[in-house]
Amino acid sequence: MASLGVALFFIPMLASRQIDRQGGLAEQIGRSDFLRLQALSRARAVFNEPGSRWRKAAQVALSLPYLIGEVLLRIGLAAATLVAAVLKGVFLLVAELLWWLIKPVEHFWLKREQTFQSWVGAWAAESRIGEWTFFERVWPGILGFESPRILGEAGQRYWHWVNRSEHLAWKTLKFLSLPLALVYLAGVRFVLGTVLRLVGIVLHVALMLVGLVLVLVLFLLGILLMPVFLPLLFAFERGFGLVQQTYPALLGWALRRRLLIIGGALAALLVCWYKLLPDLGTELIPQVHQAEFNLDLRLPVGTPLEETAEIVRQIEELAGKQPQVARVATTVGTDRSASSSAEEGEHTAQVTVRMEEGSSAAQEAALIRHLRDEVDEIPEIEVEVSHPALFSFKTPIEVEVRGYNLRQLRQLSLEAESRMAGLPGLVDVKSSLQAGNPELQISYKRDQLAAYGLSLRNVAELVRHKVQGKVATDFRQDERQIDVLVRLREEDRLGLDELRRLVINPNAPIPIPLSSVADIRVNEGPSEIRRIDQQRSAVVTANIQGVDLGTASGLIHDELGKMDFPMGFDFMISGQNEEMETSLQSLYFALVLAIFLVYVVMASQFESLVHPFVIMFTVPLALIGVVVALYLAQVALSVVVFIGLIMLAGIVVNNAIVLIDYINTLRRTGMEKTEAIIQAGAVRLRPIAMTTATTVLGLLPMALGLGEGAEIRTPMALTVIAGLISSTFLTLVVIPTVYSVVDRRA
Secondary structure, three states: OHHHHHHHHHHHHHHHHHHHHHOOHHHHHHOOHHHOOHHHHHHHHHHHOOOOHHHHHHHHHHHHHHHHHHHHHHHHHHHHHHHHHHHHHHHHHHHHHHHHHHHHHHHHHHOOOOOHHHHHHHHHOOOOOOOOHHHHHHHHHHOOOOHHHHHHHHHHHHHHHHHOOOOHHHHHHHHHOHHHHHHHHHHHHHHHHHHHHHHHHHHHHHHHHHHHHHHHHHHHHHHHHHHHHHHHHHHHHHHHHHHHHHHHHHHHHHHHOHHHHHHHHHHHHHHHHHHHHHHOOEOOOOOOOOOEEEEEEEOOOOOOHHHHHHHHHHHHHHHHOOOOEEEEEEEEOOOOOOOOOOOOOOOEEEEEEEEOOOOOHHHHHHHHHHHHHHHHOOOOOEEEEEOOOOOOOOOOEEEEEEOOOHHHHHHHHHHHHHHHHOOOOEEEEEEOOOOOOEEEEEEEOHHHHHHOOOOHHHHHHHHHHHHOOEEEEEEEEOOEEEEEEEOOOHHHHOOHHHHHOOEOOOOOOOOOEHHHOEEEEEEEOOOOOEEEOOEEEEEEEEEEOOOOHHHHHHHHHHHHOOOOOOOOOEEEEEOHHHHHHHHHHHHHHHHHHHHHHHHHHHHHHHOOOHHHHHHOOHHHHHHHHHHHHHHHHOOOEOHHHHHHHHHHHHHOHHHHHHHHHHHHHHHHOOOOHHHHHHHHHHHHHHHHHHHHHHHHHHHHHHHOOOOOOHHHHHHHHHHHHHHHHHHHHHHHHHHHHHHHHHOOOO
16 A cells, blocks of 8 residues: 555656657647547648649548547447556555455465564565565566557558558448458457456456455464364374384384284274174164154044044144144045055054154154153054155065965964064054954855755855945936945935845746855954055055164064964065165175176276285274274164275275285386385375365264264265274284285395
């Protein structure tokens, strides 16, 4: 600001001295090339030439359009120059302010070893602060518009081209091309060039301002956080320096005890594989907390809709009183459509509970337990908890009991249901063969039918047609076709007594009632007849709570294996367990394929089969850290974890590649094998540590489990982080040892 003020003060003084030396201001303006109009000078020259007045007048008249065009062009150039000057002035002011702000940052970062008072004093005493060197670079590069100068030169060339012709007709034809010249020069070259230049300037200035803001923010953060992070940085540098000094000695000790190092790594891998891995458990996809769940309620079959609605209203009020519940929605009954289940009806309902934003999974689990306990106190009601499905998966636990006889099938399914209900970790156990609807069952007496000379088929069809109805004809109206159904009146076919009195031999002299040839009784029919793979089946479903899917499936298999299944009956565990087994088999193959492809790529790069084999030892070393981390965090194996393992197959080999490649480079220079291994480890220690640290820190936010859907992201991030850390530490010791054993060259 001081430099700008001095410049603004001295510029008028210097200008006045220059004007006094060369003449008055008007005289100086008159001598300016910018205000010298070529058309006006040409007109004056024509008047001074000897000749006819009419000829002079015609030439002056022809010069008027030139004069007008030249005046407009000079005005445009003046306006453009004025705009450029204003922009330059504004930019100079902003740049000067930025210069004052950037200098402290430069002093701070270049002279960090000084104290605060010393670098502030050095900055204040800096002689280059406020000078115009910065603007000498910025002026021609950023705001030096070339379009006005180019336009002026092009206009002068066009004017000379027109005046070169001596004949008036030729000049007139050239003058007629003036609109095209103006469109090209002013529209294309000047306007387009200026606009593009301005766009570049605006982007450049915007990026400079953004950079300035970032620099200032980092500068302020550095000042604020310096007292906190400087001790940590000093401690890290000292600690890492100690590691760099100790690592060569550790590596030399490991190379002298190769059998111990390799045996220890193999023992750790076996412990993780046979001891920790079986205790991890398996699941298809981690349960995602959505702060929403459903209470599926079921009352005894035949419960009226009004009674169901009254019970659901009590549960709705109970759920709405909870402090963490945002809203509750209920659905009572269901439509009897083709898509509705046989278990649904007026006796079923669903209560949807939406919790407040920010509710945790623990709060949701506690609320579900509380509502379960409250609903269990209501007699003759069954409750099942479900969550909105993020994926098209089946119920966690589905047990298919297969057989032909429906009565035995129902007994076996109910026994399986009672056994599964007693297992820990299983809730909402329910069989698909529930109590059915009451129905009239007719058992015909074949001997009586034969005595009366009646056919079983004819009698059965007659009863069906009279009760259910028979399409006798159809009624057509326009394009519509309506079936005409003939059956008994409602009062003659719905009651048990009416059905017993039903005449089965119409037109006979002696009527025979249905009760004479059949036993008619009211019985309970099956709720549904479900077929899976063309076999009658009953499905027992359950949700899991507190256990993983693999553990629950194992408990169910052991418990149902104790049941005595008759000939032709068996069971199979399906549901998510079946989908999980299919998915894991595919992921096993993908993991093996990934390892094989990594080996092939490294073999082609190293032109060797031995060195890639050594590098592939990093994969089991990473598996040690993965299993230990999952065991400590109580995370089950899932599809997400296997995706992380497939990622690890291509990541963990990087550190070993860097190390082995540098060992080979040193050995090609003639260095002895052990010395090359130790020196390569010491040189590559920092790059390996930096690569691992950047990857781990990049995955750390994902591993912390922040935000919605973190239950799916966290296992994958934890897998990659744990595997990368363990493989890095073990790579620095185990891989050089394996290299010294496998590579027998001296």
